[in-house]
Amino acid sequence: MALQMIRLTKCLTISGLCIKTHLAPLQSAFISGRELRDRRFPRPPPFPYKDKRLSRLRAWLENPVKWFDENTKLIVVEGSIGAGKSDFAKKLAAELEMHHMPEATVDMIYINKYGHDLRKLDSQLPLDVQSFDVKDFYKNPKSRLSNKFQVYMYYSRFEQYIDALAHLFNTGQGVVMERCVYSDIVFMETMAKFNYLAPSVRDYYNILRKNTLPDLLRPHLVIYLDSPVDVLMDRIKKRAIVRFQFENFIYDYINMNYFSPNFNDYETKSSVITPDYLKTLETEYKEYLKTISQHSELLFYDWSKYGDIDIVIEDIERIDFDNYDKYDTKMTDWLLFNYWDYVKLRFDYTTKKNDLLNKMTMIPQWNAPELLPETENIHKWRELWDNFPGSKYEYGYNPDQGDNVWFKIKKMPRED
Numbered sequence: 001m002a003l004q005m006i007r008l009t010k011c012l013t014i015s016g017l018c019i020k021t022h023l024a025p026l027q028s029a030f031i032s033g034r035e036l037r038d039r040r041f042p043r044p045p046p047f048p049y050k051d052k053r054l055s056r057l058r059a060w061l062e063n064p065v066k067w068f069d070e071n072t073k074l075i076v077v078e079g080s081i082g083a084g085k086s087d088f089a090k091k092l093a094a095e096l097e098m099h100h101m102p103e104a105t106v107d108m109i110y111i112n113k114y115g116h117d118l119r120k121l122d123s124q125l126p127l128d129v130q131s132f133d134v135k136d137f138y139k140n141p142k143s144r145l146s147n148k149f150q151v152y153m154y155y156s157r158f159e160q161y162i163d164a165l166a167h168l169f170n171t172g173q174g175v176v177m178e179r180c181v182y183s184d185i186v187f188m189e190t191m192a193k194f195n196y197l198a199p200s201v202r203d204y205y206n207i208l209r210k211n212t213l214p215d216l217l218r219p220h221l222v223i224y225l226d227s228p229v230d231v232l233m234d235r236i237k238k239r240a241i242v243r244f245q246f247e248n249f250i251y252d253y254i255n256m257n258y259f260s261p262n263f264n265d266y267e268t269k270s271s272v273i274t275p276d277y278l279k280t281l282e283t284e285y286k287e288y289l290k291t292i293s294q295h296s297e298l299l300f301y302d303w304s305k306y307g308d309i310d311i312v313i314e315d316i317e318r319i320d321f322d323n324y325d326k327y328d329t330k331m332t333d334w335l336l337f338n339y340w341d342y343v344k345l346r347f348d349y350t351t352k353k354n355d356l357l358n359k360m361t362m363i364p365q366w367n368a369p370e371l372l373p374e375t376e377n378i379h380k381w382r383e384l385w386d387n388f389p390g391s392k393y394e395y396g397y398n399p400d401q402g403d404n405v406w407f408k409i410k411k412m413p414r415e416d
Helices: 058-062 086-098 118-122 132-141 145-171 184-193 197-216 227-257 275-292 309-317 339-350 354-361 375-386
Strands: 004-007 076-078 099-101 175-178 221-226 296-303
Touching: 058 086, 058 339, 076 086, 076 145, 076 275, 086 099, 086 175, 086 221, 086 309, 099 145, 132 145, 145 175, 145 184, 145 197, 145 339, 145 354, 184 197, 184 275, 197 354, 221 275, 227 275, 275 296, 296 309, 339 354
Parallel strands: 076 175, 076 221, 099 175, 221 296
Antiparallel strands: 004 296
């Protein structure tokens, strides 16, 4: 299948020239696909960072570079709604033997680590403290809660990006993400242009972004899948039909011949998903790509007829990620000069994750009243949330969920 590709950045290589590198000696400048990785050296067993706490002493004594190889990279797949990111990202991660992370959603906030969905409390809560997810936004984009939804999306993407970096530094395995916290501004600006977001919330969002993004490392590579608006609209409609058929199949299997005759998909019936909205989203994406390409490698594909993943792999394998020094803007986040740089970043993303997340809650919202519920409603929300299963204390400290709290010094209140 024909595939058109535009390289928006250059990889300069000079034959015979030895380029001084600041990267770890165990890393290679070029990512390699599965076929080229057959003879790679085995990596030590990864640190089980999800199940075991990384102590400061262990972080000091253990060099994370021992897990790194040529594919210890962070790749983000970008594209408009309906571009085909999910399927592409899964295939890319499999071919590069990387960890795939689907797009972040506010489910990360509303569903706690025990699997209990806090949205079940909505019927007991006043409107201004009820949940609001993407389906609610598509149904009622002019709602006051759309402001909270966009801020929560930033929170979710920020947390997921920390998780991606923690995975990379504790395992050496590369990560392929669908969208990321850096590109979240594309949706914020689009919502603001359609008056779905208040100007005061836009200002708050920009302050939030300015105060939190410096703690992260920008991706090594961004891949953008481009498609015209008419193609995107057609794909959105088609996937809605598939989703409708699948849901009816499940109901038919569970409830014995149940079938819903009403096709009311939240995307296709929404006043949000229009050609104008998608065109604005595309424009904002192109502006974002200009900025991120100053720091990350960028591959830009015409994906209107999809394409060949093998060609994409070949393009990725040609990129020299070590072709930059400290005087370049590109890859500067990843120019780590000594052992302690690696140690500190690993410890921050693994053990001090809550400290990074708390930075988002420390920025006052007084100038964005659309984000502030009534005080008595906050108290009502807090009372119900604290008594919701698995939400009173930090994960691992809730006896009502079967957690063993013996020999733990104290119950840890939830940090939020």
